[in-house]
Amino acid sequence: MMAWIQLAAGGALIVTGILTMCAAVLGVYRFHYVLNRMHSAAMGDSLGILLVILGLMVLSGFQSGTLKLALIIAFFWIAGPVSSHMICKLEVLVNENLREECEVPDDGSV
Amino acid sequence: MYETIYHGFLMACMLVTAALIILCLIRAILGPRLTDRVVAVNMIGTMTIVEIAMFALYLRENYLFDVCLIYAMISFLAVVILTKIYGGAYQERKIKGTPFLQVEDEEEQEGDEL
Numbered sequence: 295m296m297a298w299i300q301l302a303a304g305g306a307l308i309v310t311g312i313l314t315m316c317a318a319v320l321g322v323y324r325f326h327y328v329l330n331r332m333h334s335a336a337m338g339d340s341l342g343i344l345l346v347i348l349g350l351m352v353l354s355g356f357q358s359g360t361l362k363l364a365l366i367i368a369f370f371w372i373a374g375p376v377s378s379h380m381i382c383k384l385e386v387l388v389n390e391n392l393r394e395e396c397e398v399p400d401d402g403s404v
Numbered sequence: 405m406y407e408t409i410y411h412g413f414l415m416a417c418m419l420v421t422a423a424l425i426i427l428c429l430i431r432a433i434l435g436p437r438l439t440d441r442v443v444a445v446n447m448i449g450t451m452t453i454v455e456i457a458m459f460a461l462y463l464r465e466n467y468l469f470d471v472c473l474i475y476a477m478i479s480f481l482a483v484v485i486l487t488k489i490y491g492g493a494y495q496e497r498k499i500k501g502t503p504f505l506q507v508e509d510e511e512e513q514e515g516d517e518l
Contacts, residue, residue, distance in 0.1 A: 297406055305413055308458075312420055315451065319427050322447070328439045335443050339450045346454050350461055362469035363457065366476055370450070373480040377446055380487040385439040388494050 304353030311345030318342060327395050328385050332378055339374045343367065414462045418455060425451045442486055449479030 318338025325331045344367055351363050392398055425448055432444035453472050460468030 301406070301410060308417055312417055315421070315424055318447070319424050322431055322444070328437055328443065331440065332443055335447050338447060343450055343454060347457060350457050354461055359460070359466040359469045362473060366453065366457070366473055369473065369476050373476070377480055377483040380484060381439055381442050381446070384487045384491050387491055388438065
């Protein structure tokens with residue numbers, strides 16, 4: 295009985311996470327500029343992977359692999375924003391026509 | 405009964421994730437800008453980690469979680485190195501005066517001169 299409850303709870307979490315990732319891919323196709331696309335991609339990178347791996351943790355039960363899965367989430371939540379920030383900095387550096395794509399403050403900070 | 409549903413469910417989730425990876429790959433090929441491609445590669449890395457984690461539970465092998473963790477680190481390192489290399493190349497060409505990633509504009513200018 296316990297195994298069935300685990301399967302149901304973990305399965306619900308995994309399906310929610312995969313739906314979040316589908317939404318992220320849809321957003322990457324629908325948006326028209328990189329900085330908007332990054333917003334959607336970061337959603338899949340943080341919320342999607344959190345939900346899927348929480349589901350896998352529930353499904354696998356209490357064992358040593360569960361802690362490794364928790365470590366993956368911890369690493370991703372630290373590394374994901376850093377990589378998003380670096381991609382954004384590269385885009386702002388490389389794009390010469392940034393003012394045509396989005397609003398930029400005029401105080402010289404960009 | 406339980407084993408059949410467990411394996412079937414994980415296999416279905418893995419197939420959906422594989423389809424999402426292919427869609428991200430198409431986005432990486434289509435992406436008009438360089439950063440579009442880097443974003444798509446980052447998403448492919450995330451989804452591959454999810455795929456490996458599901459496969460680890462499918463096979464019930466714990467060592468695949470270690471592969472997952474190493475893959476997360478390598479995927480992060482790939483993004484860091486790509487952004488650093490392209491930023492450095494852009495600034496280098498800016499000092500030299502040759503335009504970066506604006507081949508179409510350059511061709512138009514040459515056409516005007518001719």
